[in-house]
Amino acid sequence: MRLGKYEQEAIAQARVLLEEAGVWDPDNDLSSLVDRFIARTDRQRALDEFRLAVSERCNRIPLGHILGIVEFDELPLVVGSGVFIPRPHSSVIHKWLDGSELAQGARVLDLCAGSGAIGLAIARRRPDLDVTCVEFEQVAVNYLKRNIARLATKNVHVNALQADIRESKAFAHFGEQIGLIVANPPYVPRKMQLQPEWGDHHPTAAVYSGADGLDLIRQITALAITLLISGGWLVIEHGEDQAQVIRKLFGQHQLTEIQTVIDRKSSDATGTSVITIGRLGANDIGVSRNGCTN
Numbered sequence: 577m578r579l580g581k582y583e584q585e586a587i588a589q590a591r592v593l594l595e596e597a598g599v600w601d602p603d604n605d606l607s608s609l610v611d612r613f614i615a616r617t618d619r620q621r622a623l624d625e626f627r628l629a630v631s632e633r634c635n636r637i638p639l640g641h642i643l644g645i646v647e648f649d650e651l652p653l654v655v656g657s658g659v660f661i662p663r664p665h666s667s668v669i670h671k672w673l674d675g676s677e678l679a680q681g682a683r684v685l686d687l688c689a690g691s692g693a694i695g696l697a698i699a700r701r702r703p704d705l706d707v708t709c710v711e712f713e714q715v716a717v718n719y720l721k722r723n724i725a726r727l728a729t730k731n732v733h734v735n736a737l738q739a740d741i742r743e744s745k746a747f748a749h750f751g752e753q754i755g756l757i758v759a760n761p762p763y764v765p766r767k768m769q770l771q772p773e774w775g776d777h778h779p780t781a782a783v784y785s786g787a788d789g790l791d792l793i794r795q796i797t798a799l800a801i802t803l804l805i806s807g808g809w810l811v812i813e814h815g816e817d818q819a820q821v822i823r824k825l826f827g828q829h830q831l832t833e834i835q836t837v838i839d840r841k842s843s844d845a846t847g848t849s850v851i852t853i854g855r856l857g858a859n860d861i862g863v864s865r866n867g868c869t870n
């Protein structure tokens with residue numbers, strides 16, 4: 577297969593980089609990488625892999641776990657079995673961020689970060705922010721760290737912290753310093769039947785959270801008010817039918833300017849894109865639709 581000038585340049589540069597990195601057989605690795613990402617020379621092998629992928633998808637393995645990569649807010653993230661596949665639903669958080677008045681240089685926590693999708697997308701949009709992604713499951717942390725290293729090459733920078741949100745001591749050093757806390761936590765009630773992609777092929781801890789699905793959201797809310805600066809925001813993604821309870825919960829925790837934002841454009845048959853926002857500060861309660869707040 578004939579390669580163009582740009583492909584040939586990229587391959588020559590890759591050979592130098594692989595050698596410099598100490599990879600022991602750079603020619604072999606380079607030919608596999610070229611075959612996988614630039615030009616498939618073995619058509620029979622490509623066809624076999626395609627058929628295997630289709631059969632996995634028919635077994636309801638999540639598409640992201642089969643492809644090993646998912647595009648989220650223009651960021652190519654590596655994913656695989658054992659880590660939650662980021663969903664377009666979470667982009668409602670970034671749309672809200674774009675319209676917010678979050679101060680330059682503010683510290684941000686992405687709690688329940690999984691592969692790091694939300695925190696990394698925030699850092700890409702706002703490189704001035706100091707973002708830390710928090711996750712407790714080892715497999716997810718491995719993907720998180722890999723994505724952080726991978727996207728540092730695109731000048732997107734965040735920190736990783738392996739910690740359990742239920743252990744408030746692990747967060748003591750952030751006390752009253754955080755300008756924004758975002759979270760897409762597990763929020764499905766324990767007994768709810770889900771599509772096999774989530775019910776069977778995602779870790780339980782990434783999906784379910786107690787009898788009403790709100791165990792971790794309660795933990796996050798209680799933790800958040802100890803970490804936020806005055807005027808700092810808490811933004812949590814959740815199920816549409818949980819909005820009223822969460823607004824009440826926020827109100828019970830000194831959070832004000834409480835509003836639920838529903839983004840129909842990022843919703844699909846698998847669920848609604850919805851967040852509730854609260855702030856350590858002013859007073860009113862509203863619900864907004866399609867990204868408009870009231």
Ligand SMILES: C[S@@+](CC[C@H](N)C(=O)[O-])C[C@H]1O[C@@H](n2cnc3c(N)ncnc32)[C@H](O)[C@@H]1O
Pocket residue numbers: 660661662663666687688689690691692693694710711712713716739740741742759760761762763781782783792
């Ligand atoms: C719904 S997934 C969301 C992942 C990521 N935010 C995203 O949108 O792709 C929830 C994540 O929370 C993590 N998690 C669950 N319980 C946790 C806890 N107690 N402390 C820290 N992380 C937790 C899970 O391992 C999982 O990665």
